[in-house]
Amino acid sequence: MRRERRKRRRIPRSRLWGGFALVSLVLGGLGATVARAQQKKDSCLECHAALEGPLADPVTLMKEDIHRARGFSCADCHGGDPTSDDPLAAMDPRKGFVARPPHRAIPALCGRCHSDAEFMKRYHPALRVDQEREYFTSVHGKRLRAGDTRVATCTSCHGAHGIRSVQHPLSPVYPLNVAETCARCHADAEYMAAYRLPHDQYNRYRRSAHARALYDRQDLSAPTCNDCHGNHGAVPPGIASVAHVCGQCHVRQSALFRASPHKAAFDAMQLAECVYCHGNHDVLPPTDEMIGTGEKSVCVSCHPPGDAGYQAAERMRALIDDLSRELERAQAILDRAERAGMEVSRAKFELSEARDALTHARVLIHAFSVKEVENVIRPGLEVARRGYQAGERALAELNYRRKGLAVSLLFLLFLAALLYLKLREIEGPK
Ligand code: HEC
Ligand code: HEC
Ligand code: HEC
Ligand code: HEC
Ligand code: HEC
Ligand code: HEC
Ligand code: HEC
Ligand code: HEC
Ligand code: HEC
Numbered sequence: 001m002r003r004e005r006r007k008r009r010r011i012p013r014s015r016l017w018g019g020f021a022l023v024s025l026v027l028g029g030l031g032a033t034v035a036r037a038q039q040k041k042d043s044c045l046e047c048h049a050a051l052e053g054p055l056a057d058p059v060t061l062m063k064e065d066i067h068r069a070r071g072f073s074c075a076d077c078h079g080g081d082p083t084s085d086d087p088l089a090a091m092d093p094r095k096g097f098v099a100r101p102p103h104r105a106i107p108a109l110c111g112r113c114h115s116d117a118e119f120m121k122r123y124h125p126a127l128r129v130d131q132e133r134e135y136f137t138s139v140h141g142k143r144l145r146a147g148d149t150r151v152a153t154c155t156s157c158h159g160a161h162g163i164r165s166v167q168h169p170l171s172p173v174y175p176l177n178v179a180e181t182c183a184r185c186h187a188d189a190e191y192m193a194a195y196r197l198p199h200d201q202y203n204r205y206r207r208s209a210h211a212r213a214l215y216d217r218q219d220l221s222a223p224t225c226n227d228c229h230g231n232h233g234a235v236p237p238g239i240a241s242v243a244h245v246c247g248q249c250h251v252r253q254s255a256l257f258r259a260s261p262h263k264a265a266f267d268a269m270q271l272a273e274c275v276y277c278h279g280n281h282d283v284l285p286p287t288d289e290m291i292g293t294g295e296k297s298v299c300v301s302c303h304p305p306g307d308a309g310y311q312a313a314e315r316m317r318a319l320i321d322d323l324s325r326e327l328e329r330a331q332a333i334l335d336r337a338e339r340a341g342m343e344v345s346r347a348k349f350e351l352s353e354a355r356d357a358l359t360h361a362r363v364l365i366h367a368f369s370v371k372e373v374e375n376v377i378r379p380g381l382e383v384a385r386r387g388y389q390a391g392e393r394a395l396a397e398l399n400y401r402r403k404g405l406a407v408s409l410l411f412l413l414f415l416a417a418l419l420y421l422k423l424r425e426i427e428g429p430k
Pocket of ligand 1: 075
């Protein structure tokens with residue numbers, strides 16, 4: 001209302017100044033907003049700002065809060081009457097005041113706005129409004145409903161005061177902070193003692209290839225807890241969804257696996273596909289040792305010596321080893337030639353084709369078919385051998401040049417000697 005009146009008063013004045021109409025409108029609007037903010041009585045904020053300790057902390061924290069930035073304040077969550085300076089009247093339970101919203105009531109408190117699509121649309125049309133509903137599908141939500149107040153609710157993950165946009169680097173649910181937020185409970189042995197759950201997820205995760213990509217290389221496409229468990233529907237992923245989760249990012253391996261003889265076999269054994277071989281939290285960078293028939297092979301736990309899978313594992317490993325060895329050999333001889341000053345950059349460049357073949361073969365492992373691996377290893381071997389031959393040729397040429405140099409040196413020496421003798425003859429006693 002106030003805003004309307006201000007605008008109406010401004011427009012005729014600006015009409016007088018013709019060209020300044022637009023500027024005045026903008027200034028008028030700004031003025032109205034400031035006036036409204038100043039006019040809106042917020043006794044909660046005023047009085048609590050003057051208090052100390054935990055009673056004043058929310059006021060400080062709220063300075064960074066997205067709700068505060070959108071014009072909300074204490075009473076929007078706690079209720080009460082923010083127009084009264086009398087603490088008893090302001091914090092009157094009859095006016096809906098709740099001092100400490102109980103744990104069980106928090107999803108509904110936040111959901112009052114966040115589950116209301118009509119309401120949220122006014123502020124941020126693209127923001128999801130299913131957090132509360134999703135939350136109650138998670139183990140957290142189901143347990144809360146059953147009366148367990150130790151599980152996470154909205155404020156355990158987002159905080160209550162000082163809630164920021166989830167894209168803010170200081171938000172507790174920003175990708176680089178999520179694991180620590182979950183770890184506050186899940187890595188706390190004492191806190192989790194009442195449950196039949198391990199409490200090592202965080203420590204294992206921090207060792208993983210995923211954590212290294214996320215923390216060391218700041219690769220935000222690497223998964224942290226919520227990428228695998230969901231933001232709000234933190235259900236323990238069942239067998240089917242586990243496969244789904246890895247496959248969301250590792251599309252190639254997942255497609256190969258699904259077309260492989262292992263798909264039906266793993267389903268029948270009710271095994272989590274990728275997780276059986278790679279683990280879930282401590283996914284480490286794989287090595288060639290994982291395949292074959294050696295001690296560290298993942299294949300031999302299911303394939304006894306002699307069966308088709310065992311033989312395949314042996315063969316696939318041999319192919320990979322062959323190419324690795326040939327590549328190393330070629331690389332070494334080309335390096336030697338280069339150090340000796342021979343021009344081998346083209347041969348070195350072509351070697352990258354063999355390196356790609358090796359990388360490709362390590363992906364194709366997931367077809368669990370010798371033929372598929374053979375199909376890329378063979379051409380790779382060809383390239384590596386050609387590279388080695390190029391190195392050999394370069395060294396042979398170097399040798400040849402060295403010999404040529406020696407011959408010409410000898411010849412020059414011989415000439416010099418002749419010249420010397422001749423000089424002696426000329427200068428000798430007449
Ligand atoms: C004139 C001062 C004053 C005003 C106005 C005021 N408070 Fe308080 N508030 C206090 C004091 C003092 C306490 C601590 C004593 C108590 O618990 O009653 C307190 C306590 C609280 C607590 C914590 C209670 C607990 O158990 O820890 C909350 C939450 C709170 N106020 C919210 C509000 C809200 C919301 C408003 C506005 C609707 C508001 N206050 C208005 C002075 C005020
Ligand atoms: C987004 C909702 C929300 C807003 C806005 C909010 N609070 Fe709270 N507040 C809570 C919840 C929820 C709790 C219960 C503690 C918890 O779950 O972390 C709480 C707890 C408190 C407590 C108890 C002590 C504590 O920190 O646990 C005080 C005091 C308090 N709030 C004061 C305020 C004041 C003052 C404001 C305004 C500056 C405010 N709150 C704004 C949700 C809110
Ligand atoms: C177990 C931790 C956890 C709990 C509990 C939780 N959230 Fe979230 N919340 C997250 C994470 C993680 C994100 C996503 C951050 C991102 O997108 O990178 C998120 C995102 C959000 C967003 C941004 C929009 C969106 O959906 O991505 C809102 C709003 C939100 N949560 C509100 C809530 C509300 C309301 C509740 C309670 C019903 C709740 N959250 C409970 C962890 C949690
Ligand atoms: C009075 C309504 C209201 C209440 C109650 C409320 N919120 Fe919000 N919340 C909003 C609005 C509006 C936004 C701003 C959306 C925007 O503009 O991005 C927001 C933003 C957020 C965001 C940031 C989303 C983003 O854009 O990244 C999170 C997280 C969030 N709220 C969590 C909570 C939690 C947790 C609670 C309960 C403790 C809660 N909210 C209570 C209205 C509310
Ligand atoms: C406030 C403490 C707390 C926080 C924070 C928390 N959790 Fe939990 N979580 C629990 C408790 C307690 C359980 C219940 C265990 C049970 O009942 O089996 C649980 C259960 C789970 C489960 C189900 C485990 C199972 O198989 O039963 C998953 C998955 C989970 N949490 C993931 C997460 C993730 C991911 C985060 C962070 C985004 C997180 N939690 C944050 C306390 C917490
Ligand atoms: C790369 C995906 C991925 C990431 C990242 C991840 N998890 Fe898991 N998590 C899983 C899978 C898959 C399972 C199911 C285990 C199974 O069924 O074999 C699981 C199981 C769990 C369980 C149930 C108990 C258990 O250990 O089996 C909890 C609790 C849990 N995760 C919490 C977390 C927390 C906390 C984080 C972050 C520190 C996290 N997870 C990160 C995939 C992941
Ligand atoms: C959100 C996307 C995402 C999900 C989900 C995901 N990963 Fe990853 N994964 C990545 C990224 C990104 C890397 C880092 C790649 C790199 O090192 O450049 C990675 C790395 C890996 C590596 C190491 C690769 C290497 O060459 O060192 C393995 C193995 C792996 N993931 C397996 C899994 C498994 C198993 C799961 C399911 C339990 C899974 N991933 C879930 C994105 C994901
Ligand atoms: C039967 C065991 C097994 C299963 C099941 C399995 N892998 Fe692998 N995976 C391996 C082996 C062995 C290697 C190592 C190849 C090498 O380095 O020689 C590997 C390597 C990888 C790599 C790194 C090399 C590359 O491919 O770029 C990723 C990523 C990967 N696996 C993801 C997955 C995903 C995702 C799934 C599920 C769809 C999965 N794996 C299922 C055995 C398995
Ligand atoms: C969890 C147990 C398990 C693991 C681990 C496993 N396999 Fe298998 N594999 C099976 C089962 C079960 C079958 C289907 C039954 C059969 O033909 O033996 C199978 C089938 C195969 C086949 C098809 C055999 C045929 O008859 O044509 C190949 C090839 C194979 N596995 C290779 C591998 C390799 C290579 C590894 C290691 C990287 C591996 N497997 C790891 C259980 C496993």
